[in-house]
Amino acid sequence: xxxxxxxxxxxxxxxxxxxxxxxxxxxxxxxxxxxxxxxxxxxxxxxxxxxxxxxxxxxxxxxxxxxxxxxxxxxxxxxxxxxxxxxxxxxxxxxxxxxxxxxxxxxxxxxxxxxxxxxxxxxxxxxxxxxxxxxxxxxxxxxxxxxxxxxxxxxxxxxxxxxxxxxxxxxxxxxxxxxxxxxxxxxxxxxxxxxxxxxxxxxxxxxxxxxxxxxxxxxxxxxxxxxxxxxxxxxxxxxxxxxxxxxxxxxxxxxxxxxxxxxxxxxxxxxxxxxxxxxxxxxxxxxxxxxxxxxxxxxxxxxxxxxxxxxxxxxxxxxxxxxxxxxxxxxxxxxxxxxxxxxxxxxxxxxxxxxxxxxx
Amino acid sequence: xxxxxxxxxxxxxxxxxxxxxxxxxxxxxxxxxxxxxxxxxxxxxxxxxxxxxxxxxxxxxxxxxxxxxxxxxxxxxxxxxxxxxxxxxxxxxxxxxxxxxxxxxxxxxxxxxxxxxxxxxxxxxxxxxxxxxxxxxxxxxxxxxxxxxxxxxxxxxxxxxxxxxxxxxxxxxxxxxxxxxxxxxxxxxxxxxxxxxxxxxxxxxxxxxxxxxxxxxxxxxxxxxxxxxxxxxxxxxxxxxxxxxxxxxxxxxx
Numbered sequence: 245x246x247x248x249x250x251x252x253x254x255x256x257x258x259x260x261x262x263x264x265x266x267x268x269x270x271x272x273x274x275x276x277x278x279x280x281x282x283x284x285x286x287x288x289x290x291x292x293x294x295x296x297x298x299x300x301x302x303x304x305x306x307x308x309x310x311x312x313x314x315x316x317x318x319x320x321x322x323x324x325x326x327x328x329x330x331x332x333x334x335x336x337x338x339x340x341x342x343x344x345x346x347x348x349x350x351x352x353x354x355x356x357x358x359x360x361x362x363x364x365x366x367x368x369x370x371x372x373x374x375x376x377x378x379x380x381x382x383x384x385x386x387x388x389x390x391x392x393x394x395x396x397x398x399x400x401x402x403x404x405x406x407x408x409x410x411x412x413x414x415x416x417x418x419x420x421x422x423x424x425x426x427x428x429x430x431x432x433x434x435x436x437x438x439x440x441x442x443x444x445x446x447x448x449x450x451x452x453x454x455x456x457x458x459x460x461x462x463x464x465x466x467x468x469x470x471x472x473x474x475x476x477x478x479x480x481x482x483x484x485x486x487x488x489x490x491x492x493x494x495x496x497x498x499x500x501x502x503x504x505x506x507x508x509x510x511x512x513x514x515x516x517x518x519x520x521x522x523x524x525x526x527x528x529x530x531x532x533x534x535x536x537x538x539x540x541x542x543x544x545x546x547x548x549x550x551x552x553x554x555x556x557x558x559x560x561x562x563x564x565x566x567x568x569x570x571x572x573x574x575x576x577x578x579x580x581x582x583x584x585x586x587x588x589x590x591x592x593x594x595x596x597x598x599x600x601x602x603x604x
Numbered sequence: 605x606x607x608x609x610x611x612x613x614x615x616x617x618x619x620x621x622x623x624x625x626x627x628x629x630x631x632x633x634x635x636x637x638x639x640x641x642x643x644x645x646x647x648x649x650x651x652x653x654x655x656x657x658x659x660x661x662x663x664x665x666x667x668x669x670x671x672x673x674x675x676x677x678x679x680x681x682x683x684x685x686x687x688x689x690x691x692x693x694x695x696x697x698x699x700x701x702x703x704x705x706x707x708x709x710x711x712x713x714x715x716x717x718x719x720x721x722x723x724x725x726x727x728x729x730x731x732x733x734x735x736x737x738x739x740x741x742x743x744x745x746x747x748x749x750x751x752x753x754x755x756x757x758x759x760x761x762x763x764x765x766x767x768x769x770x771x772x773x774x775x776x777x778x779x780x781x782x783x784x785x786x787x788x789x790x791x792x793x794x795x796x797x798x799x800x801x802x803x804x805x806x807x808x809x810x811x812x813x814x815x816x817x818x819x820x821x822x823x824x825x826x827x828x829x830x831x832x833x834x835x836x837x838x839x840x841x842x843x844x845x846x847x848x849x850x851x852x853x854x855x856x857x858x
Binding site for chain 2: 389474
């Protein structure tokens with residue numbers, strides 16, 4: 245295989261299926277206005293040879309007069325077809341932006357998303373107000389289906405995780421309390437821990453992953469299928485139709501799920517105390533009853549209610565603002581879960597501060 | 605002469621200040637079958653979405669039945685909803701609802717008909733599009749062509765004055781596409797509705813189109829208007845000829 249340059253001619257010969265380079269030869273011609281590619285006796289060629297040749301030729305300025313002579317028929321056709329379309333200008337690479345430009349761009353994007361999140365919250369509140377006035381449009385069937393999904397169908401997973409949390413709390417607590425011979429106080433630890441915050445937080449995390457993600461994915465897919473456009477052009481508010489049944493269902497089921505979580509968590513603690521640390525069941529129950537406070541329990545249930553609100557808002561917001569491709573649905577689902585958990589933690593902090601201020 | 609049902613005045617369309625089409629002026633007569641045509645990515649669907657109020661216009665006005673979509677209040681927009689039916693590219697049926705529920709939804713929202721009356725209307729609309737007996741089917745249980753026809757039944761539910769079609773032939777085989785074209789012609793003839801179709805399907809636009817505009821991405825505005833068959837005979841420019849002949853005119857010349 246040889247590649248020769250003679251004046252303005254590029255002559256190819258021999259077996260082109262072997263590796264060969266035309267870039268150097270073409271480089272020497274770069275300022276020439278004309279290039280003729282000639283067959284000097286090509287014995288073998290394949291598509292890879294055309295790719296190599298094309299890569300070399302695409303380095304030439306677009307003004308170069310290019311001619312192909314006597315190349316094998318298939319080869320010249322392929323080359324002509326590829327050369328027919330002039331390449332588009334390469335996209336501007338955004339990574340060339342300096343640090344401050346990127347920082348500014350990111351800042352603008354964050355402020356926009358905060359603004360749009362706030363707008364969504366306001367829309368959700370007005371939608372709720374419409375519901376109170378009986379003017380919101382949504383189907384009872386959707387509400388009942390959502391209620392079934394985030395109510396009875398979620399009980400098993402909430403119970404399982406809460407049982408494990410109660411079990412872990414009791415086990416870890418007892419390990420420390422054993423040093424002081426105070427294992428019996430594990431009952432108090434589990435009761436206060438579960439009713440005040442752990443039951444609500446665990447239920448919130450499970451529901452964010454289970455229901456919040458499902459809200460974002462369902463509504464996001466509806467966006468991809470133009471179903472949200474159809475609703476809008478029918479004059480039906482997307483937030484009323486899709487958000488309200490989901491929000492009502494979750495707000496109704498969350499306090500009940502928190503209650504179940506509290507109870508099952510205490511049961512998990514009981515399991516460890518009775519079977520591992522050999523504390524009599526009656527003693528465990530007695531200490532649990534002593535540690536139980538209605539105030540703590542109601543704070544926990546209130547947490548659950550607020551978490552329900554946060555999960556619905558994040559799920560519906562990321563679903564409705566989802567893009568129009570499969571990738572966007574994935575991103576919307578991830579964002580719904582991540583933001584739900586982040587905002588649940590923020591809200592826990594706020595509620596704790598308020599409770600502290602009120603002395604609860 | 606009757607006043608036009610849709611009128612676009614110096615309309616500019618696009619996204620986030622990026623203009624796709626500029627200075628669009630056209631009128632659509634009552635009872636017409638009007639085609640919006642052009643190459644892929646020229647802004648046909650964007651124009652449709654602007655006309656139905658899904659996208660804000662960057663400039664200019666669109667008057668639908670005398671109401672300016674660009675500046676209309678929510679109440680006026682709601683009034684417009686009952687006058688326009690839209691068939692989306694994918695059908696856009698609500699996947700969690702049966703065909704009956706899909707078609708019944710606008711009737712439940714905008715009429716005070718009894719449940720029985722709604723059932724009768726839905727059955728009739730589905731029969732009109734050749735889907736009698738499919739009331740209890742879900743969108744996932746029927747074919748793409750049937751989904752489009754069900755979408756059309758939903759679009760016709762409120763007996764609108766204008767029906768918009770976004771790429772009705774997209775994703776359909778030639779026979780189903782022909783059936784849908786015939787259905788459009790029949791709806792126009794029997795019900796007298798104004799039909800606005802966004803398409804680049806040549807067979808469709810020659811078959812059903814009475815008037816059209818050609819959105820030309822190279823000049824970012826309308827570069828031809830009239831009857832598609834007349835435009836084919838007397839093309840105003842090379843790009844229109846190339847579009848209407850699938851680029852064959854260029855090949856013949858070379």
